[in-house]
Amino acid sequence: MTLSVVMKNKKEKFADPPNFTEKKEYRPADVTEKGLVFVGHEISEDRTVMNQFLHYDQLYTIRHGWNSRFFIGLLEGKIMGTRCPKCGDSWVPVRTHCWNLDCNLQKTEWVEMPLTAQVHTWTIAGWSGRSSLKRLPIILVYANIGTSKVAMANELHGMNPWDVEFGMPLKIVFKPKEQRVGAVTDFHFEPVDFWKPTPMNPEKQRIKDLVMPVYEWVKTLK
Amino acid sequence: MSRKVCIIGGATTPFDYGPTGFESIEGGAAECIKETQQDVPEFSLRDLDLMIYSHFSVHFSHQLAPEWIIHDHLGLVGLPHYRVENGGNTGGSALYAAALAIMSGHHDVVGIVGWETMDSVSQSQGSEFIAMASDIRYELMVGGIYPIYYAAMANKWMKENHVTEEDVATIAVKNKNNAMDNPKAQWYRNDHRYITVDDVMNSRLISYPIKKYDCCLMSRGVAFLLVCTEEYAKKVNPDHYVTVDGMGLSSCTIRAGDRLNNPGWTERYGPGYPGMTEFAACRNSAEKAYKMAGIKDPLKDIDFGEIHDAFSTSEAQIYKALGFADEKTIAKFIRDERTTMHGDIPMNPGGGLLGYGHPVGATGLMSMIECYYQLAGMIPQKHLSKKTEVPDPECGVVNSHAGTGTSISNFILRRH
Ligand SMILES: [Zn+2]
Numbered sequence: 001m002t003l004s005v006v007m008k009n010k011k012e013k014f015a016d017p018p019n020f021t022e023k024k025e026y027r028p029a030d031v032t033e034k035g036l037v038f039v040g041h042e043i044s045e046d047r048t049v050m051n052q053f054l055h056y057d058q059l060y061t062i063r064h065g066w067n068s069r070f071f072i073g074l075l076e077g078k079i080m081g082t083r084c085p086k087c088g089d090s091w092v093p094v095r096t097h098c099w100n101l102d103c104n105l106q107k108t109e110w111v112e113m114p115l116t117a118q119v120h121t122w123t124i125a126g127w128s129g130r131s132s133l134k135r136l137p138i139i140l141v142y143a144n145i146g147t148s149k150v151a152m153a154n155e156l157h158g159m160n161p162w163d164v165e166f167g168m169p170l171k172i173v174f175k176p177k178e179q180r181v182g183a184v185t186d187f188h189f190e191p192v193d194f195w196k197p198t199p200m201n202p203e204k205q206r207i208k209d210l211v212m213p214v215y216e217w218v219k220t221l222k
Numbered sequence: 223m224s225r226k227v228c229i230i231g232g233a234t235t236p237f238d239y240g241p242t243g244f245e246s247i248e249g250g251a252a253e254c255i256k257e258t259q260q261d262v263p264e265f266s267l268r269d270l271d272l273m274i275y276s277h278f279s280v281h282f283s284h285q286l287a288p289e290w291i292i293h294d295h296l297g298l299v300g301l302p303h304y305r306v307e308n309g310g311n312t313g314g315s316a317l318y319a320a321a322l323a324i325m326s327g328h329h330d331v332v333g334i335v336g337w338e339t340m341d342s343v344s345q346s347q348g349s350e351f352i353a354m355a356s357d358i359r360y361e362l363m364v365g366g367i368y369p370i371y372y373a374a375m376a377n378k379w380m381k382e383n384h385v386t387e388e389d390v391a392t393i394a395v396k397n398k399n400n401a402m403d404n405p406k407a408q409w410y411r412n413d414h415r416y417i418t419v420d421d422v423m424n425s426r427l428i429s430y431p432i433k434k435y436d437c438c439l440m441s442r443g444v445a446f447l448l449v450c451t452e453e454y455a456k457k458v459n460p461d462h463y464v465t466v467d468g469m470g471l472s473s474c475t476i477r478a479g480d481r482l483n484n485p486g487w488t489e490r491y492g493p494g495y496p497g498m499t500e501f502a503a504c505r506n507s508a509e510k511a512y513k514m515a516g517i518k519d520p521l522k523d524i525d526f527g528e529i530h531d532a533f534s535t536s537e538a539q540i541y542k543a544l545g546f547a548d549e550k551t552i553a554k555f556i557r558d559e560r561t562t563m564h565g566d567i568p569m570n571p572g573g574g575l576l577g578y579g580h581p582v583g584a585t586g587l588m589s590m591i592e593c594y595y596q597l598a599g600m601i602p603q604k605h606l607s608k609k610t611e612v613p614d615p616e617c618g619v620v621n622s623h624a625g626t627g628t629s630i631s632n633f634i635l636r637r638h
Contacts, residue, residue, distance in 0.1 A: 071359075108575075121377060121498050127369070140370050149482065150477070150480040153360070153374070161386060166381070213426070
């Protein structure tokens with residue numbers, strides 16, 4: 001008995017690979033990829049305990065796939081959202097399939113959102129991750145962009161931290177085109193032009209008292 | 223009816239940042255088991271028929287599948303093992319897995335080892351690692367640390383519930399001061415002082431309204447919990463076992479901003495809930511646990527709890543999610559000192575995350591162990607005094623909590 005094997009065309013693929021024609025590198029000169037390297041150690045005086053220093057430096061490729069248009073939109077100064085054609089819900093951050101179980105993972109369509117938003121909630125950071133320390137204090141807001149049913153986190157610039165308010169209207173401001181990297185840090189929120197802060201009150205004063213030392217502390221950073 | 227799940231022992235290493243005295247993880251696990259054996263001499267490693275490992279981040283452990291090292295070190299080759307990972311709710315989820323294994327009838331004696339080594343990187347790098355459990359595409363680079371997300375949620379919650387900075391500061395004071403009675407607690411081992419509301423109010427701004435002393439500690443630590451059938455409990459520790467009478471596990475969105483109008487919650491609790499303020503997964507998992515344990519009125523039926531106070535503000539939010547108070551009563555509930563040691567429902571007598579520490583994979587187990595000690599009458603031998611002993615407790619709640627409230631479990635433990 002002979003085995004019959006159906007030979008498929010080797011070139012037949014599940015999908016055509018994308019043809020990446022635009023490539024940009026903006027890696028700092030000191031970012032290298034050496035992989036895993038032991039770079040030192042220390043031993044206690046009584047020679048019973050040892051610590052070893054392992055350095056791990058690895059480049060990740062974040063493949064945005066179906067979410068890509070949002071990040072490409074950032075490079076172009078646009079906020080791209082998605083919308084479910086069945087129930088009409090829309091989102092930034094985007095969902096490529098509807099969250100409504102009745103829509104049964106309906107694929108969504110891309111929509112360009114207006115560059116306006118509204119504060120849902122806010123905080124004023126006086127401490128942050130290593131890469132953000134020098135920018136402190138930071139007003140961080142969650143805001144609904146355009147018709148989005150969800151709130152998106154980003155920084156609010158252009159005002160005193162103690163003046164931020166729930167529900168305040170915002171505009172979206174992008175960095176200059178040449179500085180954009182296709183990440184959410186390409187844009188921030190600012191108050192709309194007609195917005196005026198309310199007068200000083202005890203809570204604003206409390207926040208001011210908490211925030212002023214942060215300005216001083218940041219000046220001491222190298 | 224499925225089989226009863228029992229807890230018959232457990233122990234942690236001291237929690238600390240830097241040297242703890244048990245400087246290898248597998249060594250720490252071995253010491254936790256040995257301490258458990260001092261309390262339960264009849265328990266032999268040979269009785270285990272499943273090991274579950276509770277560990278959050280291999281970024282901290284600089285080792286993939288680090289549970290294999292521990293398991294091997296304990297001499298348990300041949301025994302089935304796997305790791306559970308579910309953010310800050312890793313410990314709770316590991317107990318959930320162990321309980322399912324016992325309820326199913328497939329396993330009888332399950333050990334859980336949990337740990338985290340957050341001092342393997344700098345504090346600020348550690349904060350960034352933890353923030354990688356946010357959606358890094360949208361959130362990591364804006365804000366960059368978890369306290370900021372929690373502060374944004376708490377700020378709005380406090381306004382809506384008329385809870386002040388001073389109110390939540392009393393929670394930080396309570397837990398850190400409780401930890402001063404607990405020699406394994408990181409606050410006892412490092413800061414080692416009693417604090418006041420003023421100390422909290424004057425500590426540095428982390429993210430308004432959260433200040434340094436409103437925050438938990440980054441830690442190194444290991445914990446072991448022994449879970450089994452009632453038959454085995456009666457055999458090896460008949461006088462000091464507790465039963466897991468209720469358990470619930472629930473989930474919410476990874477990005478806190480995605481829960482304003484989420485259809486899953488609208489379907490369960492109506493429009494507008496939980497918003498960015500309430501821990502819906504806590505309420506939902508508590509409802510499941512209460513139902514299973516026959517808890518009708520949590521304030522009456524529960525004597526105390528060990529809950530996930532990653533921030534003083536979250537403990538307040540959790541009170542509400544556990545049904546201790548509502549929007550109208552929550553501020554008074556806190557001000558009446560109901561959850562202090564002299565209150566009617568003490569919370570975190572062991573110090574909680576604010577005082578004991580938060581080595582993520584070990585944290586939920588630490589809460590279980592403290593709850594177990596209270597119910598088993600072991601506080602006088604485990605804490606420094608009887609100051610942090612709940613008088614004659616019958617029933618405790620344990621809460622384990624992840625993300626921005628993204629996964630939450632609740633357990634009802636009862637003294638046998
Ligand atoms: Zn839909």
